[in-house]
Amino acid sequence: MEIHGPKSNLSLPLVAGESVVGSLSFGTLQHEREWPDLLKERLSVVADVFANALERKRSDLDAAAGLRGSHGAQEPARDR
Numbered sequence: 001m002e003i004h005g006p007k008s009n010l011s012l013p014l015v016a017g018e019s020v021v022g023s024l025s026f027g028t029l030q031h032e033r034e035w036p037d038l039l040k041e042r043l044s045v046v047a048d049v050f051a052n053a054l055e056r057k058r059s060d061l062d063a064a065a066g067l068r069g070s071h072g073a074q075e076p077a078r079d080r
Helices: 037-074
Strands: 008-016 019-028
Touching: 008 037, 019 037
Parallel strands: none
Antiparallel strands: 008 019
8 A cells, every 4th residue: 555645845944034934845745855955055045035025025015005004194185
């Protein structure tokens, strides 16, 4: 009987600023494998790129929300 499920897994933290915002995982389902140091270093760079993209998106959304809030405060009150 063949057992199904992950055979090898490598999970790397997604660190944005000083917070861990998730993880990026790589795995194999059919065969166990080694994760050489060079490959782990390169995949860590990929994880950093994803984390930076998430942080940038969050920052952009915060800035847009701030602009919407300050824009509404600058509009003159309308008479009804």
